[in-house]
Every structure is written in C-alpha cells, then in structure tokens.
Amino acid sequence: LRVLRDGLAVVRAALVAADAVDDGGGSCVQSAIRIVAAATRDAMLRRCVLSNKTGFTPTGATRFRRDVDAVRACFAPYLRRADNYLGPLTECGVLLNLDSSDARALVAAVDAELRAAAASAGVVRGTEPNPALGKAEAGAALERLREAHGVHRLTASQVARVLSKRSDAGRGGA
Numbered sequence: 001l002r003v004l005r006d007g008l009a010v011v012r013a014a015l016v017a018a019d020a021v022d023d024g025g026g027s028c029v030q031s032a033i034r035i036v037a038a039a040t041r042d043a044m045l046r047r048c049v050l051s052n053k054t055g056f057t058p059t060g061a062t063r064f065r066r067d068v069d070a071v072r073a074c075f076a077p078y079l080r081r082a083d084n085y086l087g088p089l090t091e092c093g094v095l096l097n098l099d100s101s102d103a104r105a106l107v108a109a110v111d112a113e114l115r116a117a118a119a120s121a122g123v124v125r126g127t128e129p130n131p132a133l134g135k136a137e138a139g140a141a142l143e144r145l146r147e148a149h150g151v152h153r154l155t156a157s158q159v160a161r162v163l164s165k166r167s168d169a170g171r172g173g174a
Helices: 002-019 028-050 058-075 083-097 100-120 135-149 156-163
Strands: none
Touching: 002 028, 002 058, 028 058, 028 083, 028 156, 058 083, 083 156, 100 135, 100 156
16 A cells, blocks of 8 residues: 555656646546556456455455555545545445345345346347346346445446355355
8 A cells, every 4th residue: 555655646746747737637647546546446346356266254355345445545635536436446345244144135136137137138048038027126126225235336247246256145255
C-alpha cells in the first residue's frame, strides 16, 4: 500500500507540473488517477478473487475486505468518489463475508436467474426461446437479495463466480 500511495503522489505531482492545472475534475491528473483506479480494480478482481483456486476462508474474506478498504483509502485523497471505480471490489468483499445462509440464498437466486436467462434465450438444449420462462420471478428474487446486501455493480455471472470462491457457499470454493 505504501508503494501505491507513494506512486499516486508522484504521478499527481508530475501531472500537476506538466498540466499546470489541478482543477479537481477535468485535468489530466484526475483522468490518470481514474485510469489507475480502474486498472487496480480489474487486476484485484481478476488476480485476487476470480483466480483464487483454494477458495476464501472466513479469515481470508475478512483480510480481503480490509485490503479493499486500504486500497480505497489510498485513492480517497485523489478521487471524490473512489467507490465509482472500486465499488465492484467492495461488493466482492460483501459477498465473501456474508454469513453462510445468506451466501447460499444468494447462490440459489443467482443460479435461478442464470438458468432462467439461458432458458429464455433458448440456450438450454431442447427448448425454444421463451422470454417469459420464469425470468421475471428469478430476477425479482435476485434483485431483492442484491438490494438487501448492497450488491449492484456486479453482474449475476460475476456474483456467481465470486460466491463460488467461498469455501462454504455450497460450491466447494473452487
């Protein structure tokens, strides 16, 4: 984190000197910091969460949430709304730290939503596309759970992949 904090400070100083403007929004400083935040988000999502082969234990999930909070704190002096860029990581932390029963309920809702979407698109073998095939009910159940836990940025597929990384979510953690 020290390297990230120091690097952001150096980048900011260099860009302010080059741009001669630090208007807090439209300058190259803000643009560069936004790009770094998005790249950090994507790298952490890909390397820390989705590539995790062993699954997250409760201790590992707690550590991940603390790490995300620390990364957000590094960007806070430079971005007014760091969660606009790091929000998906925060949501991963929420999903990984849900109690087991909530995680299982979310897994079931996501699976139902993904099955309904596949059936409505005719992806399931031997079925014709049918947009009314339970998609509304599955979607409503998933949306209620998303709202209850504050998970809005991740797609249903991403939610399923993150939950599959839990060691106790009924999917083996891998």
